[in-house]
Amino acid sequence: MSEGNMNLTLKVWRQKNQKQKGELVTYPVSNVSPDMSFLEMFDVLNEDLVEKGQEPIAFDHDCREGICGMCSMFINGRPHGPKEGITTCQLHMRSFKDGDTVVVEPWRATAFPVIKDLVVDRSAFDRIIAAGGFISVNTGNAQDANALPIAKEDADKSFEAAACIGCGACVATCKNASAMLFVSAKVSQLALLPQGQPERYSRVQNMVEQMDKEGFGNCTNTGACEVECPKGISLENIARMNRDYLVAKAAH
Amino acid sequence: MALDSKIPEGPLAEKWKKYRSTVPLVNPANKRNLEIIVVGSGLAGASAAASLAEMGYKVKVFCYQDSARRAHSIAAQGGINAAKNYQNDGDSVYRLFYDTIKGGDYRAREGNVHRLSEVSGNIIDQCVASGVPFAREYGGLLSNRSFGGTQVQRTFYAAGQTGQQLLLGAYSGLQRQVGMGSVKMYTRHEMLDVVIIDDKARGIIARDMVTGKLERHFGHAVLLCTGGYGNVFFLSTNAMGCNVTAAWKAHKKGAFFGNPCYTQIHPTCIPVSGDHQSKLTLMSESLRNDGRIWVPKKQEDAEALRTRKKGPNDIAEDDRDYYLERRYPAFGNLVPRDVASRAAKERCDAGFGVNNTGQAVYLDYAAAIDRYGKIEATKQGIDASAAKIVELGKAVVKEKYGNLFDMYEQITGVNPYDEPMQIYPAVHYTMGGVWVDYNLMTTVPGMYALGEANFSDHGANRLGASALMQGLADGYFVIPYTIGAYLSNEIRTKAISTDHPAFVEAENNVKAQIDTLLNIKGTKTVDYFHKKLGKIMWDKCGMARNAAGLAEAISEIQALKAEFWKNVRVPGSADELNPELEKAGRVADFLELGELMCKDALNRNESCGGHFREEYQTEEGEAMRDDENFAYVSAWEYKAESNWELHKEELKYENIKIAQRSYK
Ligand SMILES: Cc1cc2nc3c(=O)[nH]c(=O)nc-3n(C[C@H](O)[C@H](O)[C@H](O)COP(=O)(O)OP(=O)(O)OC[C@H]3O[C@@H](n4cnc5c(N)ncnc54)[C@H](O)[C@@H]3O)c2cc1C
Numbered sequence: 026m027s028e029g030n031m032n033l034t035l036k037v038w039r040q041k042n043q044k045q046k047g048e049l050v051t052y053p054v055s056n057v058s059p060d061m062s063f064l065e066m067f068d069v070l071n072e073d074l075v076e077k078g079q080e081p082i083a084f085d086h087d088c089r090e091g092i093c094g095m096c097s098m099f100i101n102g103r104p105h106g107p108k109e110g111i112t113t114c115q116l117h118m119r120s121f122k123d124g125d126t127v128v129v130e131p132w133r134a135t136a137f138p139v140i141k142d143l144v145v146d147r148s149a150f151d152r153i154i155a156a157g158g159f160i161s162v163n164t165g166n167a168q169d170a171n172a173l174p175i176a177k178e179d180a181d182k183s184f185e186a187a188a189c190i191g192c193g194a195c196v197a198t199c200k201n202a203s204a205m206l207f208v209s210a211k212v213s214q215l216a217l218l219p220q221g222q223p224e225r226y227s228r229v230q231n232m233v234e235q236m237d238k239e240g241f242g243n244c245t246n247t248g249a250c251e252v253e254c255p256k257g258i259s260l261e262n263i264a265r266m267n268r269d270y271l272v273a274k275a276a277h
Numbered sequence: 278m279a280l281d282s283k284i285p286e287g288p289l290a291e292k293w294k295k296y297r298s299t300v301p302l303v304n305p306a307n308k309r310n311l312e313i314i315v316v317g318s319g320l321a322g323a324s325a326a327a328s329l330a331e332m333g334y335k336v337k338v339f340c341y342q343d344s345a346r347r348a349h350s351i352a353a354q355g356g357i358n359a360a361k362n363y364q365n366d367g368d369s370v371y372r373l374f375y376d377t378i379k380g381g382d383y384r385a386r387e388g389n390v391h392r393l394s395e396v397s398g399n400i401i402d403q404c405v406a407s408g409v410p411f412a413r414e415y416g417g418l419l420s421n422r423s424f425g426g427t428q429v430q431r432t433f434y435a436a437g438q439t440g441q442q443l444l445l446g447a448y449s450g451l452q453r454q455v456g457m458g459s460v461k462m463y464t465r466h467e468m469l470d471v472v473i474i475d476d477k478a479r480g481i482i483a484r485d486m487v488t489g490k491l492e493r494h495f496g497h498a499v500l501l502c503t504g505g506y507g508n509v510f511f512l513s514t515n516a517m518g519c520n521v522t523a524a525w526k527a528h529k530k531g532a533f534f535g536n537p538c539y540t541q542i543h544p545t546c547i548p549v550s551g552d553h554q555s556k557l558t559l560m561s562e563s564l565r566n567d568g569r570i571w572v573p574k575k576q577e578d579a580e581a582l583r584t585r586k587k588g589p590n591d592i593a594e595d596d597r598d599y600y601l602e603r604r605y606p607a608f609g610n611l612v613p614r615d616v617a618s619r620a621a622k623e624r625c626d627a628g629f630g631v632n633n634t635g636q637a638v639y640l641d642y643a644a645a646i647d648r649y650g651k652i653e654a655t656k657q658g659i660d661a662s663a664a665k666i667v668e669l670g671k672a673v674v675k676e677k678y679g680n681l682f683d684m685y686e687q688i689t690g691v692n693p694y695d696e697p698m699q700i701y702p703a704v705h706y707t708m709g710g711v712w713v714d715y716n717l718m719t720t721v722p723g724m725y726a727l728g729e730a731n732f733s734d735h736g737a738n739r740l741g742a743s744a745l746m747q748g749l750a751d752g753y754f755v756i757p758y759t760i761g762a763y764l765s766n767e768i769r770t771k772a773i774s775t776d777h778p779a780f781v782e783a784e785n786n787v788k789a790q791i792d793t794l795l796n797i798k799g800t801k802t803v804d805y806f807h808k809k810l811g812k813i814m815w816d817k818c819g820m821a822r823n824a825a826g827l828a829e830a831i832s833e834i835q836a837l838k839a840e841f842w843k844n845v846r847v848p849g850s851a852d853e854l855n856p857e858l859e860k861a862g863r864v865a866d867f868l869e870l871g872e873l874m875c876k877d878a879l880n881r882n883e884s885c886g887g888h889f890r891e892e893y894q895t896e897e898g899e900a901m902r903d904d905e906n907f908a909y910v911s912a913w914e915y916k917a918e919s920n921w922e923l924h925k926e927e928l929k930y931e932n933i934k935i936a937q938r939s940y941k
């Protein structure tokens with residue numbers, strides 16, 4: 026594995042399962058190449074651990090190109106690490122210096138219990154979508170796609186909100202563990218489109234209700250989520266959702 | 278067993294229309310009693326599950342990720358084809374059909390491909406209705422771009438995140454059904470076997486990946502929507518978890534495997550940077566719309582580039598070889614993927630590669646930046662300086678491809694707006710897969726395969742933007758009809774108890790395999806074996822193959838497999854989250870699949886699409902098909918370890934004149 030020349034000290038959260046307590050364990054890693062991704066550095070460390078007869082560190086990942094939203098490491102106090110606008114899997118070792126100490130923890134939030142090591146349970150997000158994050162159209166009912174022109178500006182804004190990858194960094198960074206950025210991204214995507222209008226107000230109500238049930242905290246407008254979101258989801262979405270929510274409340 | 282593709286009789290354009298309205302139906306009351314298992318929540322699985330649940334069936338969906346939304350369809354970048362002819366550029370259902378058959382090098386079924394083209398337009402309608410924010414023009418209508426192997430603009434897209442937007446659309450439809458209780462979702466579950474009772478698929482064994490518990494699930498039908506097997510090569514553009522396990526277990530229980538050797542090597546991926554490499558990243562084919570591919574004309578320039586004595590911008594225009602434009606003037610940079618990949622390999626093998634490994638070519642945006650900059654300057658009515666033109670051009674390129682350019686810079690540390698990107702071919706997609714008939718049913722009654730997991734529509738080479746189309750066609754518009762042909766005869770079948778001996782036996786087998794893996798306690802990690810297998814496959818069953826190499830590969834893989842079962846080390850236990858155990862199971866199946874792929878490649882004494890046998894090429898180095906002897910689908914039946922029987926499904930071309938594929 027002697028490809029690079031960086032040496033680092035990792036302090037990684039190890040936790041056997043949901044019930045047992047966890048702790049930070051220190052691992053030295055050597056010969057790290059700046060071209061490696063952060064997760065590839067973990068691969069190398071894990072290979073080493075297995076060869077030494079120790080248990081490798083469990084972490085979530087899949088696409089390794091910043092789109093599936095599965096990777097989720099809290100690195101030196103920041104979700105997805107020191108660089109903005111990227112996910113953990115897109116972070117490369119050239120963002121670190123030889124001799125650095127790097128602390129790696131899982132997402133921390135009541136609504137995201139730790140499953141093992143760095144792996145957490147984010148199924149609350151799925152339940153929020155199931156509560157209303159859709160347009161009720163059965164397969165086969167659609168009209169011709171171009172029968173409904175949509176102003177480019179609206180379509181683009183909707184797309185920007187739809188870019189959310191459901192990673193949960195917004196929750197992890199928020200001192201209240203609020204899920205407002207995630208929920209507002211879906212609410213906004215659909216509220217900005219004509220197809221989303223019929224269910225606009227029931228949707229926001231149902232999704233917010235589910236969010237509260239899941240144990241996410243309240244939003245106190247600190248804006249930390251927007252800074253840490255790897256996809257640049259804007260706080261404007263939260264404002265839009267709040268407006269829609271008030272309208273919905275007033276009507277019902 | 279004789280293979281029956283069940284293509285309906287009648288004229289091509291009438292087959293599906295007529296069949297669709299004569300397929301037996303299941304009445305709503307009976308649907309409520311019929312249970313369907315869908316393995317996989319990608320475009321194929323999510324769209325099928327949502328549609329079937331809407332129709333009233335009881336559906337269970339499984340995926341190995343922590344959410345259905347993370348299936349690898351999410352990573353598709355470039356776009357989805359549909360024969361809408363919104364650009365008025367002469368597109369039609371027939372043209373899409375024709376391009377797809379030709380693109381597949383005349384190794385796909387006419388009937389299936391025509392159906393795919395017919396429903397392509399409905400897919401776009403459905404996606405828009407469910408809130409997919411496709412790219413639009415200023416007039417508010419949908420925008421299109423071009424992809425390889427076609428001369429029309431029929432590709433719909435959402436920036437470089439088309440797969441993400443389509444999957445999130447299908448996923449939200451799926452979650453809607455979950456919320457209504459008509460779909461039960463099992464995330465972090467891996468299917469490890471199918472259960473067959475009286476020759477019919479009746480359920481699966483799945484492992485809860487968090488607790489390690491093995492579960493038995495009954496279904497009147499089982500749909501495998503488990504994606505492709507490109508990870509047999511270790512390095513590919515697939516996600517880390519993509520695997521063949523579900524398909525392979527089905528294969529070992531009787532489902533024939535179709536055309537396993539047809540692999541797509543994508544021409545534009547970021548080159549390998551070192552031994553630590555865990556996966557390869559695609560640079561979308563849409564980049565070939567505007568980018569120009571070149572290597573230097575002179576060996577000494579290539580040498581200087583490799584040692585960084587020169588940079589790409591130091592090579593004069595006249596000293597650059599735009600080899601695709603040179604060899605294929607009619608299609609230029611937009612030739613199909615197999616052709617573009619081989620051409621890159623040919624130049625690099627000849628010593629013109631441009632990075633330190635000699636395995637990279639340039640994808641250059643300078644001309645596009647200049648062109649767009651000038652257009653923009655004209656639009657804005659300014660008499661722009663050269664620097665201003667570049668600035669304006671970069672802004673346009675950023676809007677079109679910004680996320681891809683950022684991704685490139687993130688991975689390589691090089692700014693692609695200033696210096697051409699380095700690219701090289703990488704494993705990307707598998708045209709082969711579980712053999713299915715027109716109903717998408719495998720050779721096991723009641724078991725279906727959809728999406729990339731089946732072999733059906735792309736022949737020997739898939740055109741860009743056609744996999745998303747096929748996945749959604751299968752899930753939204755084909756299976757909801759064709760499954761009736763089977764389930765209408767199952768309305769009297771009561772749910773079978775999972776205490777049935779077949780379930781018990783299947784579970785015991787799965788448990789035995791897990792125990793064996795954990796108890797070998799050898800000295801080598803799972804990745805060690807996976808990397809070795811990948812290297813054998815890439816060197817001998819990759820972009821170019823020959824009989825001697827394939828024969829070697831087969832014995833090397835057999836030896837590697839034997840070593841794996843003697844010497845792999847899988848830490849941890851069965852009853853916990855154990856990623857190494859998951860990987861071990863997948864690599865065990867890849868080792869068997871790899872052998873079959875080589876066997877299939879060795880059997881096919883011709884070159885077609887992604888399958889290039891060095892012995893069979895024209896003087897200009899183009900693939901040489903042998904239609905007389907190989908116009909068939911290879912469907913392999915599993916007999917015993919390293920033992921398969923070949924069945925041939927003859928391909929008949931009644932509507933298209935089969936010809937040498939030319940993009941010149
Ligand atoms: C980087 C990239 C870019 C691409 N870009 C394009 C493009 O622009 N246009 C285009 O048309 N095509 C593109 N493709 C191809 C296309 O994305 C895929 O072929 C298609 O999305 C596959 O969809 P699917 O539903 O068949 O499988 P997938 O989306 O791969 O889903 C597989 C599902 O099966 C589940 N699964 C697998 N095994 C098991 C198991 N044993 N147990 C339980 N669950 C299991 C997974 O969890 C997942 O839910 C691209 C592919 C890649 C890799």
Ligand code: SF4
Nearest residue numbers: 189190192193195254
């Ligand atoms: S809003 Fe941003 S941080 Fe939050 S889940 Fe979506 S992509 Fe992740």
Ligand code: FES
Nearest residue numbers: 087089094096114
């Ligand atoms: S692994 Fe998919 S976003 Fe990081």
